[in-house]
Amino acid sequence: MISIAKTVLDSALVRPLRQWLEDIDIRDPQVAKFICKLVPAQCPFERKISMFNRTILYIPPLCKLNPLYEQIVGLRFKSLSYLADICNEDITIYC
Numbered sequence: 001m002i003s004i005a006k007t008v009l010d011s012a013l014v015r016p017l018r019q020w021l022e023d024i025d026i027r028d029p030q031v032a033k034f035i036c037k038l039v040p041a042q043c044p045f046e047r048k049i050s051m052f053n054r055t056i057l058y059i060p061p062l063c064k065l066n067p068l069y070e071q072i073v074g075l076r077f078k079s080l081s082y083l084a085d086i087c088n089e090d091i092t093i094y095c
């Protein structure tokens with residue numbers, strides 16, 4: 001029952017957003033830079049809480065719970081590729 005509801009929600013709500021994000025074409029350096037600054041290189045929610053050099057709590061990366069995670073990371077990759085290949089910019093500041 002849960003998987004059916006998830007499939008219906010996924011197809012009805014998320015699929016158009018996924019397609020829209022995948023169809024975005026990067027053609028402006030300012031937009032590419034904005035996306036690279038907006039989307040982090042790694043998940044900001046992952047944490048390791050330590051005390052006296054011992055890990056007492058580890059919070060795993062939660063970004064993969066986002067149903068649009070792959071598309072957002074792909075958009076960041078397109079932006080980085082555009083800046084490096086087309087604009088010949090140094091992209092190390094975004095990594």
